[in-house]
Amino acid sequence: MGRTQRHRQRRNLQTPTPTSTTLDNALHVLYGQLHALGWRNETRLSALTFPQTGRGLCSKTKSFQADDELIRLPASCLISIATLEADEGFKQLFNRNLFDKDARISFQALVACYLMYQRHLYECTKDSPWSAYLDTLPSSYTTPYFCAINELQCLPDALLERTVAQNRQIREYYQVLKTLLGSQHCESCGNRYCEDIWALAEYKIAYFTVNTRSVYLDARQLKQSNKSHFQPLLNDSSNLALAPFLDLFNHSDSVRTTAQLYSKSQEYVLTLEAFTKPILKPYEQLYISYGALPNLKLITEYGFYLEHNAHDYFEFSLQDIERLIAHNKELAAQSYHRNIFKFIREHNLMDQMFVHIQDGCSHNLRVVLHLIFKQQAYFPNVLNQIAFGDVEQFDNVQPELSYLLAYKVNEYQGFVNALQQQPQLTESGTVALGYLIECLRYLRDFEQAHS
Numbered sequence: 001m002g003r004t005q006r007h008r009q010r011r012n013l014q015t016p017t018p019t020s021t022t023l024d025n026a027l028h029v030l031y032g033q034l035h036a037l038g039w040r041n042e043t044r045l046s047a048l049t050f051p052q053t054g055r056g057l058c059s060k061t062k063s064f065q066a067d068d069e070l071i072r073l074p075a076s077c078l079i080s081i082a083t084l085e086a087d088e089g090f091k092q093l094f095n096r097n098l099f100d101k102d103a104r105i106s107f108q109a110l111v112a113c114y115l116m117y118q119r120h121l122y123e124c125t126k127d128s129p130w131s132a133y134l135d136t137l138p139s140s141y142t143t144p145y146f147c148a149i150n151e152l153q154c155l156p157d158a159l160l161e162r163t164v165a166q167n168r169q170i171r172e173y174y175q176v177l178k179t180l181l182g183s184q185h186c187e188s189c190g191n192r193y194c195e196d197i198w199a200l201a202e203y204k205i206a207y208f209t210v211n212t213r214s215v216y217l218d219a220r221q222l223k224q225s226n227k228s229h230f231q232p233l234l235n236d237s238s239n240l241a242l243a244p245f246l247d248l249f250n251h252s253d254s255v256r257t258t259a260q261l262y263s264k265s266q267e268y269v270l271t272l273e274a275f276t277k278p279i280l281k282p283y284e285q286l287y288i289s290y291g292a293l294p295n296l297k298l299i300t301e302y303g304f305y306l307e308h309n310a311h312d313y314f315e316f317s318l319q320d321i322e323r324l325i326a327h328n329k330e331l332a333a334q335s336y337h338r339n340i341f342k343f344i345r346e347h348n349l350m351d352q353m354f355v356h357i358q359d360g361c362s363h364n365l366r367v368v369l370h371l372i373f374k375q376q377a378y379f380p381n382v383l384n385q386i387a388f389g390d391v392e393q394f395d396n397v398q399p400e401l402s403y404l405l406a407y408k409v410n411e412y413q414g415f416v417n418a419l420q421q422q423p424q425l426t427e428s429g430t431v432a433l434g435y436l437i438e439c440l441r442y443l444r445d446f447e448q449a450h451s
């Protein structure tokens, strides 16, 4: 490959490209609708497709430095609790007399229902105030939740546990909505909402739309009537909102951003607090921070992971240690007192057992390895002294930690091989495979840095 070709290829890797024509049209209509609601796009944001992250935002004309505002969106552009409370058609579907304090739902679950309600309105009557926004939303998500069955069978417990919990939660909320809405039907088409219109599959997508795209806001800052229709139905606060256009910002671990809803101006403002470069030039992707999140959280909640994520760590469970003992001849030959495992469980010492590339082995992991592998006594008062006393008195648990790391590397390599042997992978399966490979890199780098 010649120099010019190499140069062109390198540039292509970094250059954003226009979004698809369909999305471009939808965004064009969305700009118009948000403009009518008072958004002025002062930072001249544009949506483009970036090679590393897919769709994201940049400014074609403006440079950014620390403390600059990224976007200022009027609260009327958001889908918040105020939007739902002001929508009479939506409220009418929910008969307050049927609310049951033992069958409440989260605000996220209600917003997902609202999205389905608006989508049906749009499809049926072409008359939804959120039509352009709905057209900009993805139709699928890449969380492990959407993996095919054969892919799920190749995933570690850490991913499966979260996926199973999400599934239980989504089905439970869908059932509550079904019971509440009963045979309520759409006035335009006559079909019943929960029977004929909203399938569980659609609810799952709507749920993940809110999961992956909502922003935090302090709902007390919203101007709205004091009378709340939905309050008795909700089991949590309504401190989240969907933010059209603003939800095109991707996440980075190297920026710090703040978000605030100003009660006086009723504007939602995102500010770039700090990032690693002195300046961000036009056409460079503008990122925000979704929080200091490890890859396990990013993949299970948002469907992506970051290579060399600055906030990453790798967590172990007590079951990992039990399995390690069963699989390692030298460790299996020793005897272990069940009081020790009981003590660990009773004191929740198995929580927060992780390794971190910079900080090393977490306190709880060191305590647990010490208790299981080094401690002869099994009397509660001695165990208490060790677990909650001076860290210095621990024996060196490095050999056992190395065994544990090697066990985990072997286990994850097995999952990677199993996924790679599948005839084809869904998008979720492909992301999960990349995540597992990143975990392997992390564990190997940790071992190298700390052995």
Ligand SMILES: C[S@@+](CC[C@H](N)C(=O)[O-])C[C@H]1O[C@@H](n2cnc3c(N)ncnc32)[C@H](O)[C@@H]1O
Residues within 6 Å of the ligand: 052, 053, 054, 055, 056, 138, 142, 212, 213, 247, 248, 249, 250, 251, 252, 301, 302, 303, 304, 305, 306
């Ligand atoms: C709030 S949306 C951001 C906009 C999104 N890229 C889109 O096209 O609509 C969040 C989703 O964007 C994707 N995403 C965010 N940050 C990312 C990153 N650094 N790398 C890859 N995907 C990312 C994930 O799919 C995530 O669920």
